[in-house]
Amino acid sequence: MTEALEQIETKATLTVAETGEITGMAWPFGTTDLVGDVIEKGAFDRPQSLPMLAEHDSGQTIGVWSEITETPEGLHVKGKLLIHDVPRAREVADQIRQGDLGGLSIAFVTKAAQRHTKGRNITALSLREVSIVKQPCNPGAHVVSLKSIEKESHMENEASQTPANDAPQIDAKAFDAVVQRLDKLEAKGNRLGAPAVVQGDAEQKAFVNYLMTGSEIDKKALTTAADTSNHILMPDEVSNEFIRNLVEFSPVRAISDVRSTGAANIILPKRTGITNAIWVGETTPRTGSQPTFDQSEIAVKELATYVDLSLQLAEDSANVLSEVTTALAEDFGQKESLAFVNGSTALEPSGFMKDANIATTANGSKTALSPDALISLMYALPATYRATGTWVMNGKTLATIRTLKDGHGNYLWQPSYQAGQPETILGRPVVEAVDMPDIAADATPVIFGDFKRGYRIYDRLNVAVLADPYTVRVNGLMRYHARRRVGASVVRPDAFRKLAMAV
Known part of the structure; x- marks a missing residue:
């Protein structure tokens, strides 16, 4: 070597x-x-x-x-x-x-x-x-x-x-x-002409060749997904770039607790009872206590698709890798984002807006967003979550909030004054998620909470790709089948609060 x-x-x-x-x-x-x-x-x-x-x-x-x-x-x-x-x-x-x-x-x-x-x-x-x-x-x-x-x-x-x-x-x-x-x-890593990424350089080259041709020779030099035959795991540096692109389309991932797992199901301990200490005098008998515990489970789900590129584009080594990863990241990111917000079926990760254990604050009106209700919602959370909380809503709701003022005439929304920093509502950052509900009667268009502590995402398989050079070759196309496995769920409902458009 x-x-x-x-x-x-x-x-x-x-x-x-x-x-x-x-x-x-x-x-x-x-x-x-x-x-x-x-x-x-x-x-x-x-x-x-x-x-x-x-x-x-x-x-x-x-x-x-x-x-x-x-x-x-x-x-x-x-x-x-x-x-x-x-x-x-x-x-x-x-x-x-x-x-x-x-x-x-x-x-x-x-x-x-x-x-x-x-x-x-x-x-x-x-x-x-x-x-x-x-x-x-x-x-x-x-x-x-x-x-x-x-x-x-x-x-x-x-x-x-x-x-x-x-x-x-x-x-x-x-x-x-x-x-x-x-x-x-x-x-050595910085000298002129050296590869930008040292780790996995040869593997990345083999992966690009595999995307260009579907070659079995290059395929043998790569890592095969353990749970599906023929699918090839993206090299680490390509997979990391894929995840960075994924965040652009799945904003919930950027604010949540994201971890890796090798299991199909994650079992988490959950405390369901507390101790019962009481104030006592010098000789008052003490009472015993024992907290109770339960388990919560996060199941890993699978997301799969395929994308077709022209053979000419596939043969262009300067473009094929970025084209495939960008196309897949956009599709996976949009589907992930929807599931993280509203996932409710057995095939999807659990969405935080569908968690029945998250409390709500009534807006006081079914049609007009109330600035007082937003303040009440924020301060209904315990201080430990409020201090690190993030607002999540869609663009239409955010546009409405930008016009709201408190009782002293101050806007609730404030712009970002520093590059790379988010805009804020009542001093806490806001993230725009297109899949959040619109403002409507009985809807819940706003959620506020500590996503780092309250919502957990487990990546089981970043992305695995199968290059198929035959199925659509008659049309001058190369087909790429891709899949990833991810699970998500609310782990601390008390870290969140939703605004309900209700009286």
């Missing part, structure tokens, strides 16, 4: 001490990551030291891993965050303590692997760096400990009973060597 075509892959567990010393499980053996890959014991080359990054950001090294060891359980790493020298390292340490970061993800170049129906068995690889991340590719990869930054803190002695002298000492020459190695990787 040549240097220019190396595929750098990322996988990920972590522990940090507050002196900057950090230990973690970089890869647990006997586990499968989110994309179906398994790394076998003995596959790692285990260099003497590695750069420590945050979220694989090669722009700044936040520390050095000085010990890389392989045990029967997995690949363990130990090193030190440069908390006294690099501001970003101090930020990462704080985020680990707060629980915002805690995963580990490895970047590597595959040297030997065998493909199977769900992914790969990797038997040899070259480690490039280990990053501290929020969402590791392998759920079992995490930080184990972080020692205290504050010298006067007693947390370290109480928690780990580790003397300060045991902290790993970073050799200056070793650190310089790691930085130089990282600089070379960064320079």
